[in-house]
Amino acid sequence: VEGSELVSHRPKSAPRLPLSGRGLTVKAVREDHTIRVGDTGGDPDFVKGSLDAHSELVVPLRVRGEAVGVINLESTRGYAFTHDDQRLAETLALHVSGTLERIRLAEEKQLTQERMLREEAAAEQARMLATVKTRFLSTATHEIRTPLTSIMGYTELIQGALEAEDTSKLQVYFDAVQRNAERLTRLTDDLLDTQRIEEGRMKMSKTPTTTRELLVDLAREATPRLIHRRQTLEVSDGFGGVVDADRDRLIQVLANLVGNASKFSPEGSAIQLLVEERGGEVLFSVRDEGVGIPPEDLPKLFKPFPGIHVEGNREGTGLGLNICKGIVELHGGRIWAESGGLGKGSTFSFTIPEAQP
Structure with missing residues (x-):
């Protein structure tokens, strides 16, 4: 029947x-x-x-x-x-x-x-998400509180100096307030971008863009940091073609990778940026001579607040790499990192599809 x-x-x-x-x-x-x-x-x-x-x-x-x-x-x-x-x-x-x-x-x-397995898996996923959310909010709150505390401290120093009519250190205090305000702005922007990516609300405005245009824009953005650390950016564009990309967002990815390479590399070192064609895709690779990444930390990359400690550097939020991953994937590409270990430098690479004629 x-x-x-x-x-x-x-x-x-x-x-x-x-x-x-x-x-x-x-x-x-x-x-x-x-x-x-x-x-x-x-x-x-x-x-x-x-x-x-x-x-x-x-x-x-x-x-x-x-x-x-x-x-x-x-x-x-x-x-x-x-x-x-x-x-x-x-x-x-x-x-x-x-x-x-x-x-x-x-x-x-x-x-x-x-059905029970699906329900158990859903419950476990919900517990994990709740744990991640709690940790995310706790860490984000700490990251926001740090520059706010600094701003409030320097504001009190400025107020005290004005009451004492001592203006000799005001410029130093104002510079510190500005640095922390800029840090707070960057963190807020990163948190908003992370939320947009997780909720699927980040939109890409893709237009045909040559890799040469991208590299010119990148050089303009990265040069001040590199000059400050006496570092050089060696660029090799073996592709020289066109990609269908959101130009501003792709510059954001490249600037983040080059910025990280600069941050974790010694002063006076060279950073390499290679661009090449790989079977219908364009491969971007940023190589440095920096501190390297231990094998156990590689899987933690591209996640918010990964808890990776690098000696001599303040622990970062990881939001930048997490946003890079989201932007690359919204372009239909993938991103990954390679390193021989501590002291052996790192290579961060990502691909995006080549523009179709």
Whole structure:
């Protein structure tokens, strides 16, 4: 029985009989009892099938008190089925029904187990998300409080200096306030970008852009930091073609990678930026001669607040790399990092699709 039809499982035919129609088989299902007919020619419910049957025996299969199918026996001889044949067929039907019941129970058990596994996985994911959210908020609050505390401290110093009419250190105090205000602005922007990426609200305004234009813009943005640390940026554009990209966002990614390379490399060192074509994709790689990354820290990269400590540097939020990952993936690319370990430098690479003609 499938829905409102009785479907035959004979090897070479599969007629579908409406349960509301004629036929001894559907009648046995509707009335839920055995039907034995010795002369089909005299029975108004008989419907001739592929066999020229003169007698028919139909026994319903019951599962949980409901007819779910039938065993149908036909013969070209009249009155071929005896009362003993009927009892044998009904005994066979009991065994088949029992087997169908066990199959149904096994399927229901499996479905129940699968549902429980899905619910457990969803609950575990919810617990993990709650833990990550709590840690994220705690760390973000700490990161915001640090520059705010500094700003408030220097504001009090400025107020004290003004009351004492001592202006000799005001410029130093104001510079410190400005630095912390800029740090707070960057952190706020990063948190907003992270939220947009997680919620799928960051939009890319893609236009055809040459890699040369990207590198010119990058040099303009990165030069002040590099000059301050007496570092050089060696650029090799082996592609020189066009990418379909959000120019500002791609510059944000490159500037972040070059900025990190500068931050974690010694003064006077060289940073390399390589651009090349790789099978329909454009590969950007930023290599440095810096502190390197331990193998156990590589999987933590590109996650917010990864908790990676680098000796001699303040622990960062990790939001920059997390945003880079989101921007690259919104371009249809991927991003990764490689390092030989501590003291052996690092290479951060990402790909984006080449612009289609």
